[in-house]
Amino acid sequence: MEEVKGVLKHVLLAKFKEGVSEEEIEKLIKGYANLVNLIEPMKAFQWGKDVSIENLHQGFTHIFESTFESTEGLAEYVAHPVHVEFANLFLSHLDKVIVVDYKPTKVVLS
Structure with a gap:
């Protein structure tokens, strides 16, 4: 296995409070995404919604x-x-939040 050099991932899992509208969530996501333009060390931002079929x-x-x-x-x-x-x-x-930071590792198969 090989650590990906010069990369650190910051992952936040969120559950919004009941009553927070989709419009408010969209505005918050746009604000979060804009941080990449305002804070130099932040190199990239991605987000998504849970679509898992495992219900975990x-x-x-x-x-x-x-x-x-x-x-x-x-x-x-x-x-x-x-x-x-x-x-x-x-x-x-947010009602619930988890934050995890990790350094990605590539699996090198021989």
Whole structure:
């Protein structure tokens, strides 16, 4: 196995509170996506909704994935005033949240 150099993934699983409208969720997602334009260490952003047929989502409905080049870049992002302000707004709309950071590893088959 081989660690992917210069890549760190920040994954957030979310369940929005009841009563948060689809329009509000869309606005929050656009705000989250825009962080990549405002915070230099954030290199990429993707998101999606749960579509699993296994029903193991435990109520989480949305996944958000951000890419950074290093743990230092992630730390800079987490402490950045724009992120702090957005996170306070975003988290206030969530019922449940899980955050996982990981360094991707390629499986090299011989």
